Amino acid sequence: MKRFSIIALAVAAVMLFAIPAMAADLSFSGHYRARGYYNDNTDLDDDTGATNSWMDMRFRLKTKIKVNDRLSVITRFDALDNKTWGNTDNPQDNAGDDNIDWDRAYIKAKFDYFDLQLGRMGAGTWGTKFLNSAREADRIRFIKKIKPYTIRFTYEKKVEDDKGQVDSDNDEDRYMADIAYKAKGINTGLFVGYYRDMDDSDIGANAYARKYWFIGPYIKGTYGPVKYEAELGCKNGDYKDMYAAGAQDQDYDAWAYHVNLATDLGPTTVSLGYAHTDGDDDNDKGEYNAYGLGGNDWQPLLILTGFYSDRTLGGLRNLNSHKNNTDIQKSGYDLYYGTVSFSPMENVTLNGIIGTAKADETSTLGNNVDDEYGVEYDVGCKIKLMDNLVYQIKAGFLSAGDLWKSTTGKNEVDDTYSFFHELKVTF
Template identity: 30%
Template structure:
């Protein structure tokens, strides 16, 4: 309660200062989301699609909510402050007080009140600059976009902006170990990322090219250097549209120990979507891909690191902002999305090929309908488990509806059904896969 009162008092103080100081403008936007979910087969970490012989997996149901506010303070024509404050962040009802600083049963340790973003913008003579903890996930299309934050120094140079062209450069501090035990004798034990971006934007085309270099020295037994190149394009022509994104990771891990072989990064991921807006109907067809890890490429033989999505619980999957399918890429299921539950590391290691056919129909200004059919399979099926593992993730079917109760209040209901493939069998004879379904409904208020 004290934290809530402190936050309210702080916001009130800022608002009071804004109202009394003519040079300061204060604005605030945000949203409140309350959501209920029912999972047909679950064990507390998303959907459970594998069932041992003689076993019945229980169902699960829960409620959660999120309250996010985004205050902006304009100090003068050159300086402004921005923030994102979450008073609850996918907080499970009945789990904890909303003033707690530690989440429960979720893929984050800050599911309640905390400052998600906090940064300053400065309109300098050489271009716009931004300093602080900034939004760091969204880029290009929604593919591979996590709800992420990062500590950066950023600049959009005005000298390199001309017509549809613009650029962005930033330095990002990922980890700083300057005062951590075990690193005090190291000259460099940090992880830093250096990035350059080029944008080209017109009325019909939004495109960009991203390059980043990450120098990770946090493991004193090796040097880890990773490069990323991403290109995207979002094109509109009359009633047709095309969205595409392609990413390549490359680099190397240089191990200090002579007996440990060095390894290279070499992974790919991408998405292609085509569609059309035909009055009230918007059909689309999407393909997305993430390379998996070839089990012939191992640490023992110095093989390449090929899995685009990573292979640990820290994997962000195909991105928690990317949900073309309610189950396989949905935030409630713990498969290829880590928004609420951790990503299924077996799937992340195996990678994915997926095709999704979808359609949205605006019945009226208040009501819209959604439907989708998708098929997905692993890129590399022979991973940990039995060697004859099938690559089939399965077929998924979705229907959904959204109804605008007020200009700023929307109710949504979603249903997803997965005809589960045999990839999820861990042995050939002792278990079976279970077809699963998901029901969710939510209210979202924006201001």
């Protein structure tokens, strides 16, 4: 026991003296936010509709542990991630451990001819925000920088279904390469990925493999007084390569694209944008064309594209790809919008947006269905209260289009409105 105590004290002393050195190589960043939502009449029926309002919060902490000049470990966790206010933990439910979600842990190593990243890291972002859906993924990535170019090769284990299972191949793997060019006034790149999804390769007579290519070029920059950005996404290959003899295969051919032009007029910025995602013609059984809408992170309109306004809109959900259903995915959209922002003071920005959207395809919803999602009007204000502390508020009104008649079963649909505000501190 005495020997054990001496060893324990020695270890404690070493750790104590090591703390100052460790602290010098440890850095933190993150944020805390509190948000509030109010959605009115999301089923687009004033007679039966009800309001939906709540508040939530999140604390995020990112750490960088610098082992030496060429090696570091990156971690990130969220606490109370989107935790609803008033939804406290009941000790009897043993749910307290759900309040902390360790999202990322990976190494960054700099070798003589390339950089290596390995572990669970950020994924789902590339180019502009249009197709971005930020997430975490288990990856191995090699990076080579030859200014002004950056070249990356990435392997991702999207789904692992083999471990401990009888089935030998039910995984989803992704093999990706991209190159980006950055110089004064321009940022452009090309992403190419081969996606192999075998998750449904063992479901009996309906078993199939999904293998396709994703191609994603983008460009953004400035030309004189004009700021521009554009991005394209293309999915091409086998959507369903059926195993059963005589079963109907489905090819994959889906496109999405977005362009935005903006210019500054003194303290005012104006922009015009257009976005498109392919829908699917339900009458063509041999080809699947639905892209799956834009990215979760692209939310120009509070109601039509808002991440948290999509749960029950018109019984169909909205145009944000977050947990949308098959019908809205197969409808796609054409979205036209214009924005204006104005800074009357250095720490205050006022903004507004008008957008109109219609479906690319409506055959999934039925025959003779109108393609109009509607017209939305949003206004907002962002205030920098102090360094690292920002408050923002938005209000949106949707003049609902006739497409929603097919989803609500009503001869008439009513309009809806929504509010959002957030207080956020960053460090």
